[in-house]
Amino acid sequence: MSVTNLKYLFNPGSVAVVGATNDSRNAGNIVMRNIMAGGFMGPVMPVSDTAEAIAGVLTHPSVRHLPKTPDLAIVCSPLDEVPEIIHSLKARGTRGVVLMGAGFAYMTPEERQDIKDTILGIADPPSLRIIGPKSLGFMVPSLNLNASLAHSNVEPGKVAFISQSDSLFATVLDWAKAKGVGFSHMIALGSRIDVTFADILDYLASDPLTRSIMLYVESIKDAREFMSAARAASRNKPVLVIRPGQALDTVLGDLKLRETGDHRLVDAVYDVAFRRAGMLRVENIDGLFDAAQTLGTPKHVYGKKLAILTNGTSAGILAADRLLAGGGELAQLSDKTIEAIDAALGEENWSRGNPVDIPFNADGKAYSEVLKLLLKDKNSNGILVMHVPWTAQPDVEVAEALRDSLKRVKRMVLTAWLGSGRADVARDVFRKAGIPTYDTPTHAVRAFLYMAEYLRNQEMLIETPDSLPTDFFPDTKSARDIVDQALTQEREYLTEPEAKDMLAAYGVPVVETRIAISAKDAVIAADELGYPVALKLRSPQIPQPFDVGGVLLDLETPERVWEGAASILARCTRERPDAYIEGFTVQKMGRRPGAHELFISATVDPVFGPVLSFGHGGMAREMIQDSALTLPPLSMSLARELVGRTRIASLLQGTPSHQPADIDDICLTLIQISQLFQDVPQINSIDINPLYADSEGVLALDAKIGIAPFEGEGESRLAIRPYPRELEECVELKTGRKVTLRPIRPEDEDTHRAFLESLSDEDLRLRFFGVVQRDFDHKDIARFTQIDYDREMAFIATALDDAGNPETLGVMRTNTSPDNSEAEFAIVVRSDQKGEGLGSYLFQKGIRYTKDRGTRKLTGQTMIENKAMQGLSKKFGFVVSPDPHDEDLVEMVLDMETVEA
Template sequence: MSVTNLQYLFKPRSVAVIGATNDPKNAGNIVMRNIMASGFLGPVMPVSNEAEAISGVLTHPSVKHLPKTPDLAVVCSPLDEVPEIIHSLKERGTRGAVLMGAGFASMSKEERDDIKATILGIAKPPDIRIIGPKSLGFMVPSLNLNASLAHAAVEPGKVAFISQSDSLFATVLDWAIAKGVGFSHMIALGSRIDVSFSDILDYLGSDPLTRSIMLYVESIKDAREFMSAARAASRNKPVLVIRPGQALDTVLGDLKLRETGDHHLMDAVYDVAFRRAGMLRVENIDGLFDAAQTLGTPRQVYGKNLAILTNGTSAGILAADRLLSGGGKLAPLSEDTIKAIDGVLGEENWSRANPVDIPFNADGKQYSEVLKLLIKDKTSNGILVMHVPWTAQPDVEVAEALRDSLKRVKRMVLTAWLGIGAAEHSREVFRDAGIPTYDSPTHAVRAFLYMAEYLRNQDMLIETPDSLPSDFFPDTSGARAIVDKALQEERTSLTEPEAKAILAAYGIPVVETRIAVSAKEAVIAADEIGYPVALKLRSPQIPQPFDVGGVLLDLETPERVWEGGASILARCTRERPDAYIEGFTVQKMGRRPGAHELSVSATVDSVFGPVIHFGHGGMAREVIQDQALTLPPLSMSLAKELVERTRISTLLKGTPSQPPVDIDDICLTLIQLSQLIVDVPQITYIDINPLYADAEGVLALSGKIDIAPFDGHGEARLAIRPYPRELEECVTLKTGRNVTLRPIRPEDEETHRVFLANLSDEDLRLRFFGVVQRDFDHKDIAGFTQIDYDREMAFIATALDERGEPETLGVMRTNTKPDNTEAEFAIVVRSDQKGEGLGSMLFHKGIQYTKLRGTSRLTGQTMAENKAMQGLSKKFGFVIKPDPYDEDLVEMVLDMEKVEG
């Protein structure tokens, strides 16, 4: 949906409680007590016919009798009364409602669908935004607002928590109170008939009071909305998520997951979706807050090498063991560091290795001097300082000394003060100074590894992909023709030759294959494709013919093919007399000695759409279980990352007896398969097993494709919108130069860097409303080139320069609100290209695209002195008016309904 009117939910000036009561066990009483106890400064208006006053506040008999229109209505009445209440609220002009009343859980699916449709038909979101039904409500501590059924309140903080589970809401609340953690928001979404994870992520992603966002997710309803919102939010601040599916902490051990329509989805698909969105998945509530504490610091971790400083040998070993088992590494100490620590402690008084084990009675000065030396050593990505209590050495004194020595340090330093009592005072010293602190080495190391994983996911969001081959031109029409013919014959799967023809149409090397209905036809097919051949049984009841001896290899003569066919039929008749025999598959022997057997496949998930699988292949695929998943669209970089997540990737890099395989060819195959399932959405399943891979490239020995009717565009199935090739267009400038107008791609990073460098100082000043530095770094350029095509668009004008290399001449950008009501534009053309009509072409391209996607308004800002921009916008029908907040700026507004399509 959008963030429209969410401010009335989370920043209300007045609240009405519908269904308030004096029954202490009733939701209407609990929420009234919580709101009044929290100290909310706005008017609180209970609606009830049961009592004259509730929680010391006079009641009102109905919504229409309220003295003023409430921004927020907390509805505690039974669900069957809600439609009438929503109708009354809408007439009064209320914009936000939380539905807490009972009844939804006990309804059948049909009853739920009916009440949902009725409520939404009346509320017409975003006219009224609705949380719930079956919600515990929410808290906004900065407003002193506790509009929830929670048994306690929390302090203000910088962390937001959004939960799909009522029990997790209460559990996290207890945990946070015990740990002294504050929140900017705590929100229980309930059954999500309107406000969803996507809406909240969009809202909190730009909320200045929220530094990090934590989610408890069981299921997602709209994958593309969720992915767009999550990617946008995680670019601004850390987003952490828990989802059942992995081994959970005992805190969650008794949680019984509620049945949801899409809970059957593979957890691995959610896992890869979270990773692609730049989010960090954690295992349990402890991990959630440990990670949030570390990610909330300005210090960052760019690797998994950790240095450990401790006064306890066993504690250091425990920390090192947790680090190594979690995939981290002990940072090697440089010789200079070892000699320097010798000078501080003496050779005989410390471990002279990592973990750095110093004397148990080391004081604050010794700790600080050793820590400073470790900070200077660049072999580590972070440092963990631990302290085991000792009677003669005050914990707090050591903590204060370390705090003072870290005031201007930018390296990641974590602390773990073991014990209770005095150790808690020491941890308070670190918390007050913004230094991550934990009560055990396990928690500290886990937080370090989480941060390393999070920053790796963030790097994936801004990683520049390798360029795709320029000669990849798939025969899409030929592939579609094969599928259409099979669908007309009412088939649900393709023959192996048909499947291989489609794979070949997309550039995937395949072994030549023929279909034969008899041994005689098998001999004819073998003669045509050449010997030696493989002969395989074809039967719908025997998906794996090898199991019944239905596969013969290296048949080198017509006689052996004839005899082989007869022997296969005899064995099959004996072992599977029930099976219907369709004939044989005759296949050219693919000789690739020493090649690795891989598998590449694609399935369609009911929520996230197409999913690409890669891993170990061959007959042992199901036994070895070495598979990794990802979501299309893919680039070479994303394909390589998929390959690296499998165990077999280590072998693919080469062994003493085998050269490394052509990884680029494997990645290209993954991209080709990804493009195929987008271009031909009637394909529901693809499986290539085995896919031979060696130094010479890849070869598909087998191919299976299932199909089903599908109406619509293939890209609509994807959770992440792919590059919109259909928007590419060739134009000619006044000078006769041929230029391509197309959406920007991640691969355009370097040419875009050159484009920005070639803009004049005046162009940059007018584009960015002031003087800007020219040293755009990788993160800046990635933000320009790696966009979410579902929400952003950047049309670039590109052409070949004198050397035949591509160059960018101009760019037109639009950024659309999630609800598609408005898009903001910006445009800039290189100074030496002005006067050739390029600006008008880009502007027209952006306006037509905005019209095509149904956006209501296109707006922009420019400096009042930029008369050229204002003149160009007037040419296209924009209305120019002064900016109400800045006299140096003007606004340009275009009503898209007035634009001719």
């Protein structure tokens, strides 16, 4: 993953078109005409050995004969000629290539892999970056650059669109032109042998011309790269995504999917990945642009309560119906607001409720006056103003009055002017003023709901999770020993007792279980467990013994166990004579009257790695279909969010006849399973069903765990890198005080705020290069404490104060470039801790970490008067020199190759 040389792709000074031709149907002719018609100001150099001139520009016979090295080359030649062309371009020093030539789509998988390896071996990315093969190209309207096969240009704008589909690229282009929407970039990625979604997201996240990013995604190749880039981008600007879902998975699903038909799971995993990355998923192209228009404004929606102002009763009802159907709420008007509107319009002249239905002939003054009253009402999170056309109605005059009323308003107001003609003019008034406007109530309400959902996803990114229980100490060694022993026996599943021992090792309460190979052994096991017991058939051919009468409950005597075993064997022999009987499972009856039956399962997605699922369990689990998915690692907050997305969550809150279930215990169990999957990567599936849950906590009655050999660390399977506990260490200061150096965690928000507040004004000035306001809000602190461990690192020095409470004494931060070529550091130590060696410990920690991850260079900046920082950096081998761009700063650079391992 890298943004290296992407500027030569998307901001080139010169362009070559290799494989240009005068055949109007050929890609080499189409792209050449598009570039010339677009008005690109740099040199455009067509390469052709057959034509003398193309689109009015003289050609060159080969790349070697070009008068200057092109920053960007558009290669339209057949794919079998591409390796030689790439070789020539690389030799000339070209940095960016788009492959448009035909042939890739018709190759076998083996041929595709072969040509991919050949091209990448020559290009050596990121030395030379490649979009495609099978790319439609891209547009950068601000440069007048149309380096695509599209049939028309687009206007400049603040929205970037990245598409995996050529057809949708063209469809969005037409849609945008009809709606008057402009773009900062339009990019068709093609087959992504080099440049990926992650690369483009990293590039656009810091692009000043891009206010929001839209993606059309069918599949992701490297989940961790994508998630890191998406999380980083969505912290800076809105990222919206559209994915076809189940129909796409049916067509593109792998062999296993086609066999099982479980296409829902694939799309659900993508859905939760988008949510965890802080992105907003929309349903269709209309929704994509509706949401982009709303999210592109600086105003936000902090809830789903909407007030509706309209001059048409039916239109108001339609909008309210769409709002409620989408999960929104009608805002309840305050008594003060109702009284104020009564005074303005008269009680008989409006609906006296929400929707606020005013007279059909209301003029701009009436609209503005009522809107101002609604804006003062804090019960709503947004306001939708609608207008239904009537004969001789001043549509535009009303729009202009509202525009003037909203000039300094900070709350979200959306408009929907129904109809055409004069309504089009009114919508243009709002559009020019930056006020979100739509032509139907449905579109307007959908945009509001999208915005509410988007901000909920953003809150998940910066939400401070509850601390994990301090007494959660899993017995990882015992769990690994169980799996290792089963793998030496070449088994694919643990026995039920082994599975429950695994869960118990991670603190999950389980029903005690025994394995019996005969009726006699079953009686002995029941005597040991104590009565009553449950007896279950064990057969690899019968995954659900209940289906053949292979489960008996509440057996209270040895005689009943003996007789029950005999009856199970008889039924099984009669109904499934092909089944091999391994014996019985004997369990102590878990008596939890009134407990809810839940399930927790985990599996490994081929793209996103481990995925956890939670929902309504028991025998009717498949019929009820109440479940939600998430990606580990989990915190208590994320676990609660997962539980809250199920229908059974409302029952878990309690009913008049049942106490609320222990939600904290359910969430802790989810975290324990997530940690188990991470710590023991040989586990490839877990299914706990049923998991009883009530006010006393949880109890696992049945568990099945699948295993397979696995080489490597468990965290490498996760799409989101978990907290790197292995980087924790203890040091001793000169005073003898014991201090822990460890990566920062989201739970450190309160102590980190106290740490920042404890810094002197001078410390803050030197750290942030100027005067800093001390009122850090939750979002600021969350950005400091909730980091992507794949890209960022913050080592804090923490110790207990005199009262036994944790406090932060210092922090060393590194921010690594996506291609791992360079990391930038910053360090600050509390004023009263200076001189105790803490700064040196933090510096050493950061340097070792940077060296271990293979980063080539560690850099930093400090103010020229900060001699202490300069001296400390020189102590560790940094080269200190004046910053060429700012005379008040100095640069500190450490070549990591000079650092001993």
